[in-house]
Amino acid sequence: MAIFNFDQPIDRRNSDSEKWHKYTGSDIIPLWIADMDFCSPPAIIEALQQRVAYGVFGYGYPPQGLISAFISRMKMLYQWDIKPEWLVFLPGLVSGLNIAIRSLTKSNESSLCPFPIYPPFMKSAHMANRKQVSIPVNLANNRWLLNLATAEANMDGSEKLLMLCNPLNPGGTVFNRDELIEQLEFAKRHNLYICSDEIHCELLLDKHAKHIPIASLNEDAALRTVTLMAPSKTFNIAGLGASIAVIPNAILRQRFINCRTGIVPSVDILAYVAAEAAYLHCDGWLQQLLAYLRDNHQFVLQRINAIPGLKMAPLAATYLAWIDASELPVNNPHTFFEEAGVGLSAGVDFGNHNFIRLNFGCRRTLLTEALTRMEKAVAALC
Numbered sequence: 001m002a003i004f005n006f007d008q009p010i011d012r013r014n015s016d017s018e019k020w021h022k023y024t025g026s027d028i029i030p031l032w033i034a035d036m037d038f039c040s041p042p043a044i045i046e047a048l049q050q051r052v053a054y055g056v057f058g059y060g061y062p063p064q065g066l067i068s069a070f071i072s073r074m075k076m077l078y079q080w081d082i083k084p085e086w087l088v089f090l091p092g093l094v095s096g097l098n099i100a101i102r103s104l105t106k107s108n109e110s111s112l113c114p115f116p117i118y119p120p121f122m123k124s125a126h127m128a129n130r131k132q133v134s135i136p137v138n139l140a141n142n143r144w145l146l147n148l149a150t151a152e153a154n155m156d157g158s159e160k161l162l163m164l165c166n167p168l169n170p171g172g173t174v175f176n177r178d179e180l181i182e183q184l185e186f187a188k189r190h191n192l193y194i195c196s197d198e199i200h201c202e203l204l205l206d207k208h209a210k211h212i213p214i215a216s217l218n219e220d221a222a223l224r225t226v227t228l229m230a231p232s233k234t235f236n237i238a239g240l241g242a243s244i245a246v247i248p249n250a251i252l253r254q255r256f257i258n259c260r261t262g263i264v265p266s267v268d269i270l271a272y273v274a275a276e277a278a279y280l281h282c283d284g285w286l287q288q289l290l291a292y293l294r295d296n297h298q299f300v301l302q303r304i305n306a307i308p309g310l311k312m313a314p315l316a317a318t319y320l321a322w323i324d325a326s327e328l329p330v331n332n333p334h335t336f337f338e339e340a341g342v343g344l345s346a347g348v349d350f351g352n353h354n355f356i357r358l359n360f361g362c363r364r365t366l367l368t369e370a371l372t373r374m375e376k377a378v379a380a381l382c
């Protein structure tokens with residue numbers, strides 16, 4: 001079996017990377033935006049090389065091989081039966097969040113979404129001029145959970161869409177069957193469509209956690225849900241956007257397609273190739289990646305929780321640590337750590353300025369250096 005070396009140093013400066021470009025010319029370790037510093041799986045690189053060698057790059061069309069690979073994968077991983085006609089391909093998942101808001105709610109209707117949350121959830125409502133009700137996310141037994149009862153008390157009847165993120169970013173919760181049923185019952189009770197962002201579903205750190213697509217629960221769930229998936233986070237091909245909206249309900253699907261037409265372009269031909277190779281040939285790489293990320297996760301958990309003023313709950317999924325800095329005696333934890341040479345995501349963008357998000361999808365030596373800088377900066381406060 002091929003062994004992949006996730007410790008291999010790769011210089012990403014001057015590689016037109018958004019993550020690394022931000023701190024060009026300064027000694028700040030970028031641990032913010034969600035892509036990993038690892039090379040993509042060799043099978044993806046080979047598939048791309050073959051496609052490039054072919055030399056013709058006209059408009060693309062969803063490859064049959066990708067459609068069957070995705071359908072078989074959903075069946076294998078989740079016992080979820082999907083029909084090819086349910087699939088809508090998009091050049092990115094965030095465009096799917098925006099299309100869902102615009103196609104599933106009218107201008108006087110609103111949506112609900114967890115809070116704090118990955119910022120495009122909130123921006124998609126804001127940009128469409130739609131009201132949004134927050135579902136508070138609270139820590140219970142070391143897991144970040146949705147408080148639907150509080151959200152319910154703030155609803156005014158204009159809600160039409162429940163936006164979900166599973167696994168949850170930030171927080172890394174993988175919702176179990178009972179929790180998903182509760183979310184579905186909530187949607188039924190209030191007659192809501194569901195848009196479920198499941199982009200992190202294959203990045204499971206907790207070996208006991210099992211991802212369940214909410215649409216796979218039953219027929220009712222399938223008919224009210226737009227599920228958004230992509231190989232981009234799992235296989236580190238975020239710059240090759242090929243996302244998939246699974247929409248079993250033909251009426252919702254048509255509304256979704258109408259809304260994207262002429263605005264959201266089709267998927268790049270190379271992105272299709274990368275996505276197909278990812279789903280077909282990269283499971284060995286993924287298993288080794290997960291082993292590496294699990295070790296990074298334990299390392300971050302232990303080091304962060306040993307820093308006075310910082311704490312984090314374990315993640316069940318994702319490589320994005322959600323760190324509570326509310327007891328740190330600084331005004332702005334994001335700028336504080338940036339000045340100490342570590343570029344994290346600012347919690348304020350997700351909805352809580354006392355938090356920071358740390359991307360540990362990088363080699364251990366870099367992570368060690370970043371954590372050491374954080375420890376020293378905090379120690380210097382006393």
Ligand SMILES: Cc1ncc(COP(=O)(O)O)c(C=O)c1O
Nearest residue numbers: 034092093094095118169197199
């Ligand atoms: C929950 C979630 N959804 C969507 C995305 C991004 O999707 P895309 O780059 O395909 O637009 C991210 C990236 O971090 C994410 O964490």
